[in-house]
Amino acid sequence: MNEHYQTVNGSNSSPLGRLGGAAILSTAYLGPIQHYSKLFLYPECTIEHYEHFTKQTYRSRCDVYSPNGLITLSVPLVKRAKRQAVKDLKISYDYDWQLLHWRTLESGYRRSPFFEYYEDDFYPFYSDKKYDFLIDLNEDLQQVVLELLKKRPNYDFSTEYHKSYPEADDYREIISPKVPLETDTLYQIRPYSQVFDTRHGFIPNLSIVDLLFNQGPRATEFI
Numbered sequence: 001m002n003e004h005y006q007t008v009n010g011s012n013s014s015p016l017g018r019l020g021g022a023a024i025l026s027t028a029y030l031g032p033i034q035h036y037s038k039l040f041l042y043p044e045c046t047i048e049h050y051e052h053f054t055k056q057t058y059r060s061r062c063d064v065y066s067p068n069g070l071i072t073l074s075v076p077l078v079k080r081a082k083r084q085a086v087k088d089l090k091i092s093y094d095y096d097w098q099l100l101h102w103r104t105l106e107s108g109y110r111r112s113p114f115f116e117y118y119e120d121d122f123y124p125f126y127s128d129k130k131y132d133f134l135i136d137l138n139e140d141l142q143q144v145v146l147e148l149l150k151k152r153p154n155y156d157f158s159t160e161y162h163k164s165y166p167e168a169d170d171y172r173e174i175i176s177p178k179v180p181l182e183t184d185t186l187y188q189i190r191p192y193s194q195v196f197d198t199r200h201g202f203i204p205n206l207s208i209v210d211l212l213f214n215q216g217p218r219a220t221e222f223i
């Protein structure tokens with residue numbers, strides 16, 4: 001980790017990533033735009049693999065736009081111990097969640113400008129590919145997203161758990177559907193056209209695929 005960093009108003013407040021430093025992020029399933037904004041902002045990032053799993057977070061779910069508004073897609077997990085590390089979480093295939101997720105993405109984005117352009121990149125994850133562990137699914141999807149965005153952020157993975165990181169800005173609990181976006185004062189919402197915004201208005205910080213399918217090569221302008 002780079003020790004030359006700056007924060008203001010305490011360790012969990014507005015981090016000045018553009019001036020250098022490091023960020024700690026959780027793993028994310030088709031992570032929100034906010035997650036990718038940190039990957040691109042900080043010169044160094046670490047993705048946490050050893051924290052205890054927390055329910056109802058972006059670690060195993062994403063928010064996308066549907067004809068009826070926001071909808072959450074969750075990756076089902078094998079029954080686990082109460083304090084199980086994220087790296088050990090196994091995906092359950094007791095029902096065909098892959099088909100459900102893909103049909104939801106199709107219904108939400110088939111009419112978007114770039115869905116057909118990118119669908120072949122994502123479809124294998126919902127048809128023939130099977131993953132044992134959540135972190136592997138998340139990472140392979142992230143690699144696809146980064147390739148489509150033509151970005152190569154500098155990040156690694158944790159090798160042990162630390163409750164706090166005095167030398168870095170910790171977003172593990174800040175980037176969460178339970179935490180208001182205003183808490184992250186460095187994150188700037190940049191509105192863009194969405195398929196159903198005439199019905200439900202602009203919905204910020206959805207999964208990165210919402211931005212990709214709607215803006216294509218211009219996506220990085222809104223991160």
